[in-house]
């Protein structure tokens with residue numbers, strides 16, 4: 001146990017964003033470990049799509065089902081939103097209300113970027129569907145782990161051959177658009193976003209994220 005001051009009583013929602021292979025899961029594990037070492041700090045780690053029983057079934061449909069090569073972008077958008085709607089109500093809101101620290105591997109910005117920028121769904125319905133799914137919860141902090149498309153793809157090469165995840169099978173130009181989408185979004189909402197250089201060593205990335213979390217919430 002460290003001698004950190006007690007976590008504030010209100011819970012906190014931190015989302016982690018960035019293209020596949022940028023290091024989200026790595027950083028969430030590291031940050032969760034650091035938070036768990038603090039007295040009175042309850043940590044909940046979850047992911048999107050998924051995080052609930054219903055959400056995990058939707059995740060399977062979106063990411064691994066053999067049927068999904070026929071999926072339309074609109075269907076994809078609504079399935080992501082369905083998983084998110086369930087996660088918010090079943091896990092995130094109750095956890096935040098109970099004063100917990102929630103770390104979410106992807107959240108609403110993934111939809112804005114992937115379905116908006118990369119798949120070019122119009123902004124209006126996308127925003128409305130996002131708003132409907134999340135209600136009034138907004139992350140207290142969103143960490144974008146930023147890496148060039150080639151680096152992210154290189155890191156997940158083995159995943160692509162191991163499993164038929166549609167998102168991971170997209171090409172370099174798709175990933176470059178996703179990266180740019182996150183950077184544009186982060187620039188437009190500087191108070192909520194922290195962009196970290198994901199090409200640095202994992203412990204350096206972790207330290208940068210930790211400094212921000214510490215400064216904001218402790």
Ligand SMILES: Nc1ncnc2c1ncn2[C@@H]1O[C@H](COP(=O)(O)OP(=O)(O)O)[C@@H](O)[C@H]1O
Pocket residue numbers: 018019020021022023024025026027155156198199200201202205
């Ligand atoms: N900062 C880093 N430098 C080098 N390799 C990393 C770094 N962070 C993560 N990795 C490696 O890259 C791969 C993808 O990381 P992961 O955390 O799973 O990314 P994501 O969850 O964003 O897809 C893993 O093999 C991981 O060990």
Ligand SMILES: [Mg+2]
Pocket residue numbers: 024025026105
């Ligand atoms: Mg991951």
